[in-house]
Amino acid sequence: MIATIPPYRWDDLRGEIATLYETHGQDHYGEGVSQLEHASQAAQLAIDASAGPTLIAAAFLHDIGHLLDKGADPSSAGDSDRYHERIGAGWIAKRFGDAMAAPIAAHVEAKRYLCAIERGYEATLSDASRNSLALQGGPMNEAEAQSFADQPGAADAVMLRRWDDAAKVPGALPITVEQLLELI
């Protein structure tokens, strides 16, 4: 089981996360996918890649900032300019620590990084994701890309980004929140 940071207890957090998905899981992520479907697919991709429990949990919870950001415009979900990754990473860091929070904090920067270093990557992004790229600063320049690659956890952030990009299949719920909470 993943460790929690006192005074947070897993039993309480488990209930809190389940409630967040019950309340906001049907909010649209964009392009016909709900927040719940998107989170479930990202987690399943992490499981399929044999990621460790911390990274599976990060994949599942990477957009929790959208669910916590009650003032968000649901139509601008996905990658908005509301810094959902910072909201989510802050919430996760307090409860589960930096190892889980780091790839979540960096998953938007990882998109800017991949746009800079991988030919053709930008063209694979969904419309919403490409639209938000400009708001998020556009592709990194060479110096930014180098400093991103040098930071600890950059590889995990890139993996999470790829699962995020692929987790956009309308109607697919490969794993339920209850199964995930049981697993992690």
Ligand SMILES: [Fe+2]
């Ligand atoms: Fe996402």
